[in-house]
Amino acid sequence: MIPQLEQSPAVPAEVHDYLEELVRRTSAVCGPALVSVVGVGSLALGDYRHGRSDIDVTVVVDPAPPRPVLRDLARTLSHPGLRCPAAGLELVVYAADFAARPSGAAGYLLDLNTGALLPDRAGFDARSPSFWYVIDRSVAHQCGVPLYGRPPREAIAAPRPRELLTAIRASLREHSDGEGHLADNRVLNGCRSVVFCRTGRWRAKRAAAREIAAAEPDFRPLVEAAVRSFERPRAAAEPLHGAAVRAFLAWARDRVDESARAAGS
Known part of the structure; x- marks a missing residue:
């Protein structure tokens, strides 16, 4: 039986058919080893912008497939063979035993980037x-969108606070360097990081930006310009x-x- 994409208001109409085919192809390659397919990133945070956002997906498998199967999965899902809108x-892709425990490691079996602009x-x-993977697993645990299989909170553990703060600091260092990142995304990532440290919850980038602009008038013009550009x-x-x-x-x-020191990290 071919799995059907689970219904969720978090899946925009522009990408529903694509994600349904992605789930179908992933199931065809992984077979009964497929545990979960989870939408993360802007899908999970309710801020997907068609033409601007990537589609971020986490796959959990059990047991870990051999390398040739992972290569086949990468080929099967790669653009333009499966055209990403x-x-x-x-x-x-993570093995289930790794995904189910807190970790500050990358830990993936496959990391695939593909598409017209990637x-x-x-x-x-x-x-x-x-740090990219630690933050994504934190988002997945908090608010991942179930696309297939086991619910995200059951399949993907939240990183420990110390490991997560270390990842957030590394992310900000990466964005400070600016290599390969749009300026607006660098600013909005900073907003999201600070709001997480203040609230313990991940927010969509634009929602986090509104909070920072309201609370930090010195940075309001820059943050508002970043939001306009991001749109x-x-x-x-x-x-x-x-x-x-x-x-x-x-x-x-x-x-x-400051948050890390307060937490004893």
């Missing part, structure tokens, strides 16, 4: 910096003043460091 697909890449050795397609993103972006991210890093 979003800016790109970022899909990560460079094609399939990694199998979990050598990438771990445009990637190719039409507005330039932001580099020094202002760096100053904001330095402030954000200080706020995260």
